[in-house]
Amino acid sequence: MPQAEFFMKRILQAASVLALSAGVFASTNALAQDAAHAPVKNIVLVHGAWVDGSGWKPVYDILTKDGYHVTLVQEPLTSFDADVTATKRVLDLQDGPTILVGHSYGGSVITEAGVDPHVAGLVYVAAHAPNVGEDEGALGKKTPSFLAKQTGAVEKTADGYTYLNPAVFPKDFAADLPLKQAQFESHSQILTAAQVFTTPLTAAAWTTKPSWGIVAGDDKIINPDLERWYYERAHSHMTVIPGASHSVYESRPKQVAAVIEDAAKHAVQ
Structure with a gap:
């Protein structure tokens, strides 16, 4: 074979290898980009004060039916630190990016725990979202709720645990739930340490991670104006559900689940 022809053949072979390598690299890069933009499949739900996680069941049923993990x-509600630790313990069990969702006082918990690297986005459901150094008790006094103006609505035990007076629980906490359900919840409350409401936060995940916020339009536990203020400050994607009580996650599960799924689809961009 002439030397010129030999070198030409080698050049063509090298070009072919380079083209194949470039194609493989481009394909791998495209797959990586697709994976980076794939919807988040893990959801962690955090309840608020005086209740437990069972109230999330209507939302849980919708999300699991739609393929989410x-x-x-289940927070102990004995201290803010204990509740954050309980949340981080569950986050450690997740196998990938996670949407962290908090209701009411659970919003403070996810704000602190949400700096965990598993968390891709936050969803606040009629929830508090303090900043570093703030606590929800002080912020609530600046924008008082209907509950805060009621004498004797919040009771306190001798050892410093709080609960909502069962006589006012149905109309204040769960006005849009069936009365028997609201009455049952009023008598199955998890007594909550008063100190959880006045513990200043040391981290605020919403300052670095995308967030979504739901305003319960007829909330009597947290002033809806305070919820709006929180979400506007955090630049959250805000949804207002008119007429919804503080129990919006139970009474309007389809709308709440839709917001959570929107977060799962768009948190990783």
Whole structure:
């Protein structure tokens, strides 16, 4: 074979290898980009004060039916630190990016725990979202709720645990739930340490991670104006559900689940 022809053949072979390598690299890069933009499949739900995780069942049923892996945190409600630790313990069990969802006081918990690297986005459901150094008790006094103006609505035990007076629970906490369900919840409350409401936060995940917020339009536990203020400050994607009580996650599960799924689809961009 003439030397010129030999070198030409080698050049063509090298070009072919380079083209194949470039194609493989481009394909791998495209797959990596698709994976980076894939919807988040893990959801962790955090309840608020005086209730437990069972109230999330209507939302849980919708999310699991739609293919999401959903885990609930059962907070001890004995201290803010204990509740954050319980949430981080569940986050450690997740196998990938996770949407962390908090209701009411659970919003403070996810704000602190949400700096965990598993968390891709936050969803606040009629929830508090303090900043570093703030606590929800002080912020609530600046924008008082209907509950805060009621004498004797919040009771306190001798050892510093709080609960909502069962006589006012149905109309204040769960006005849009069936009365018997609301009455049952009023008598199955998890007594909550008063200190959880006045513990200043040391981290605020919403300052670095995308967030979504739901305003319960007829919330009597947290002033809806305070919820709006929180979400506007955090630049959250805000949804207002008119007429919804503080129990919006139970009474309007389809709308709440839709917001959570929107977060799962768009948190990783």
